[in-house]
Amino acid sequence: LRSQTLWHAIAYGVSEGQPATLSFARPSAPYVCTGYHLDLAEIDQEYCRANDLPVYRRMVGGGPVYLDDGQLFFQICLPAAAVPAVRMNALRMLLTPAVTAFRAVGVDAELDQDLEICLGDKKICGHGAGQIEDAVVVCGNLIERFDHERATRVLALADPDQRAETLRLMRRYVTATPSDAAAFQAAMISGYAAVLGLTPVPGELSPAERD
Numbered sequence: 001l002r003s004q005t006l007w008h009a010i011a012y013g014v015s016e017g018q019p020a021t022l023s024f025a026r027p028s029a030p031y032v033c034t035g036y037h038l039d040l041a042e043i044d045q046e047y048c049r050a051n052d053l054p055v056y057r058r059m060v061g062g063g064p065v066y067l068d069d070g071q072l073f074f075q076i077c078l079p080a081a082a083v084p085a086v087r088m089n090a091l092r093m094l095l096t097p098a099v100t101a102f103r104a105v106g107v108d109a110e111l112d113q114d115l116e117i118c119l120g121d122k123k124i125c126g127h128g129a130g131q132i133e134d135a136v137v138v139c140g141n142l143i144e145r146f147d148h149e150r151a152t153r154v155l156a157l158a159d160p161d162q163r164a165e166t167l168r169l170m171r172r173y174v175t176a177t178p179s180d181a182a183a184f185q186a187a188m189i190s191g192y193a194a195v196l197g198l199t200p201v202p203g204e205l206s207p208a209e210r211d
Contacts (some may be wrong), residue, residue, distance in 0.1 A: 003027050004056050007075040007137065010211040015133035020149035021203055022192050024185055030068040032154050035061045035128060043049035044156045053154065060130030060137060066154050070145030072181050074098070074191055077137040090116045091129060094138040098125065099190030102142075104178040122175040133143075142184050143176040 003025035010021050032043060032053045035181060040055070043064050048055055053066075067073070076094055083090045098100040099117055102109035102124070109125075112118045117125035117140070148170045157163040193200040 001054065003073070004033065004058060007077065007139070008059060008132065008204075010075070010203065011132040011137045013133045013206055014077045014130065015049060015135040015210040016173070016208070018206060018209070019203075020076075020196055020198060022083065022189060022200075023075045023077070023190070023203075024188075025073045025075070026071070027067050027069055027073075030066065030150075031056060032064060032066055033058050034064040036069050036130060037061065038063060042156055044154055044206060045186060058128065058139075059132055060128040060139060062126070062128035064155060065126060066147065066151040068145075068147065070143070072142040072144065072184070073139060074141070074185075074188060075137055075139045077135050078196065080131055080134050080136050082196070083136045087129075088115065090136065091127075091138065093195065095127065095140070097188060097195050098140055100191045101148065101187035102177065102179075104191075105184050107177045107179060109177075119177065119203075121174055124175055124177050142179060142181060143174075144178050146176045148174065149150050190201075192196065 006025060007023050010023055013020060025028050032042060032048055032051045032057050034187060036059050043055055045055065070186045084093060084127060095111060095115060099109045099111055107119060111118055115121050124143060127138060129138045146165060152167040152170055157166060
């Protein structure tokens, strides 16, 4: 819950005048998170309750995802006025530094035509984006390990054949890229600073963000 609420608090802070902020979080325990507009019926809530998997709704888009400590999450947040008005252009601007960071740790990543971060034909970084008041935020992840079985099991798929096919496709098209997380973070910091024309400095939450 803390790893989700922190970056939401940062978004409200940036909306109110705090500087553009890049943050990182690693969950201390597994959970499930779904996008702002998604129906909770897409999640197998009974399975999640039985397996102590909390379900949270984030304030950006995307579908239901399974999160655990095998994933390092990043969130880049900046004033809406600093982002291109066209969504695809904004995403390209805010995902390109992540691609650069993947390459810096030896992963030959690229942005595909749908603006997914991929390695060949495999997706290596899930992302979500949205606007919270006057701040824009894009979230993504470095997947060091990925539990395809559990990521499929949390979905509400009643048909066993559909579940099996979903698992097959997830194994085929979603892959982990074990990398040096500290080096990835450092490359992210320098990459976003360069794109935004800013000097990176360590940040602290403001009192309002903490509240």
